[in-house]
Amino acid sequence: MNRVERNEMVTQHLPLVGYLVSDLCSKASHLSRDDLASAGAVALITSADSFDPDLGVPFGAFARRRILGAFADEMRASDWATRSARRRIKETMSVQETLAAALGRTPSVDEIASALGVQQSVVEAALADASRTLT
Template structure:
């Protein structure tokens, strides 16, 4: 990501704010890094329903940015953008969760679907197909895909809950806890490597189109419309594939959570 402030200018602003309590410097830092909020909220909005207002996401993210600026310690050797992106994203996710706009009935269906998929995966030694999952749920394939469509309005990729370093509200993203490199302990490095390995394993177990959707969206930055054009399917189908992938990743990583913390 391109630097939003020249290094010398940024250092002077941090010194003025943290050492001298200069709130004008604080306001300049907020203004300079506001584009980060727009970037993160825009990315998260891609797979959220129209009922979630973009202004709300930006507002949650703005609070995260302010928290990041108030709590950032330049002496720790972490780039502010790394620290801020984690705080902004965490604040937006916290705001969405606290809003609890997901109907209880749909939340129960999501939980049931996750449990069924994980049980089938354990029995089969692989992720189940749509047909196998629908049969286990005693649903037609059409009804199952309709359920995926409904859930596609509620799911977004969040690996925050599976990191050992996760903490309370506003501190859910592991990147917000990254210490300066010289203070990293071997155990910390090991857990981070294990987490990356588990994520890679989980993604590798996805179906071809699901892997492609995850890769194009989360790694390459394509929009849902662009992914639909690449795959030659509808945007609705992309949402279904995305939902399946997220539920499978959550189930797999959830089952492996104890391996990291054991």
């Protein structure tokens, strides 16, 4: 495919990027529309460059997967929390909710730490991280 055909394909499918950005931002309003749109546009262009129509996959479906992957990469790059920190937050919050349901009250840091088998400082750090993030 020559450059003119590629540019035409990109231009024709550019609304797909806008749709996917709007869809994602409706679920997670804290994300930057501009950053996602930029990442999506670049993914659309690279999709057009690597697209092989002989594989039988429509370009829209091929590009959609690449655009969503670019969104995931963009969100990971802008996230302050590592995967292990996210896992620790999720596990701590889950134990806190389970204990709250069982005890009928908010559990203490010591009770959560005991249930997790970790030191209080680990629970305090996870709770502090949870309070400053959207999980």
